[in-house]
Amino acid sequence: MKLKNGLLLFFLFVECAFFKVDSKCVKGCDLALASYYVMPLVELPTIKNYMQSKIVTNSSDVLNSYNKVLVTNHGNIFSYFRINIPFPCECIGGEFLGHVFEYTTKKGDTYDLIANNYYVSLTSVELLKKFNSYDPNHIPAKAKVNVTVNCSCGNSQISKDYGLFVTYPLRSTDSLEKIANESKLDEGLIQNFNPDVNFSRGSGIVFIPGR
Numbered sequence: 011m012k013l014k015n016g017l018l019l020f021f022l023f024v025e026c027a028f029f030k031v032d033s034k035c036v037k038g039c040d041l042a043l044a045s046y047y048v049m050p051l052v053e054l055p056t057i058k059n060y061m062q063s064k065i066v067t068n069s070s071d072v073l074n075s076y077n078k079v080l081v082t083n084h085g086n087i088f089s090y091f092r093i094n095i096p097f098p099c100e101c102i103g104g105e106f107l108g109h110v111f112e113y114t115t116k117k118g119d120t121y122d123l124i125a126n127n128y129y130v131s132l133t134s135v136e137l138l139k140k141f142n143s144y145d146p147n148h149i150p151a152k153a154k155v156n157v158t159v160n161c162s163c164g165n166s167q168i169s170k171d172y173g174l175f176v177t178y179p180l181r182s183t184d185s186l187e188k189i190a191n192e193s194k195l196d197e198g199l200i201q202n203f204n205p206d207v208n209f210s211r212g213s214g215i216v217f218i219p220g221r
Contacts (some may be wrong), residue, residue, distance in 0.1 A: 035101040041065070042099035042109070042161035043076055043176040043220050047130045050089040060128055060157075061095045061111060072096060076220075094176060094220070099161035110141065111157040121146050124155060131179035131213065132159045162217035168202045172219035175203075182212040193218055 046057060058068055066072060076094040087093070097109045113124060121138040125131065139146060141156040149155070162175040178189070186209035190197040195218070201207070204216045 034105050035107055036104070038098070038100040038107055038161075039163035039173070040098070041096055041174060042107075042163075043094040043096055043174065044132050044159060045092045045176050045178040045218075046095050046132070047179065047181065048087055048089055048091050048093060049127070049130065052089075054087050057093075057095070060113065061097065063097045063109065063111065065096045065098060097159065097161070099163060102158070106160065107163060108158050108160045111159065113155045113157050115149055115151055115153045115155055117151040119149050119151075119155075121149070124157065129157055129159070131181075132177060132215075133157050160215055162203070164219070165203065169199065169219070172221065174220035176218040176220045178216050178218045180209065180212060180214050180216060184212070185210045189216075189218060195219060 044061060046061065048057070054073075055068065058066055058073075062068065073093065073095065076096055079088070079091075079093075097111075099107050100109055102108050102110070111129075113128065115124075121135045121142075125133050125135050125138055135146075137158045138155065141158050144150070144153060144155070159177060161177050164172050164175055186197050186201060189209060190200055193200070200216075200218060201209075203219065207214070207216055209216065
């Protein structure tokens with residue numbers, strides 16, 4: 011009996027060792043930044059409402075800590091201008107790093123409108139479809155939509171000097187050289203954190219070291 015029990019434990023150990031599926035993430039990090047591209051006629055309170063989290067609230071002035079140009083709570087802010095918005099970077103389902111914002115729909119909203127206009131390509135239509143069950147052709151008004159934005163906690167094998175990363179949606183005017191100049195970072199460092207990414211493709215997300 012002892013021999014049988016010993017063999018059973020041995021095979022259970024072997025099964026766990028060889029067939030265990032590792033999670034793609036275990037934990038997140040306290041903070042990430044979203045590079046929000048401000049479109050014309052969009053006011054700061056509206057943006058803060060879209061990007062609301064435990065870090066950013068409608069009454070919060072925390073944005074000034076993460077932007078070189080002072081961001082106020084009143085009136086319009088610069089159009090065609092990026093502002094950094096802090097948000098929690100969490101491990102979602104053991105699969106990837108991100109944060110789920112909640113958006114309340116209006117009549118006529120579509121996944122494309124939510125992803126590319128309200129959230130200025132910080133998320134995608136594919137992610138909205140994955141994390142919501144609404145018919146893409148008929149999203150009801152006043153529905154709660156889960157808006158998933160990816161983030162990064164860095165990679166210590168590339169550099170241990172950076173712990174805060176910017177989720178940066180690429181636009182048609184972007185290039186690796188331009189982003190490196192604006193962020194005052196080495197092009198090679200940025201590319202290493204985003205292997206095989208073409209920074210001139212005009213779409214998609216990259217992660218830029220913040221500090």
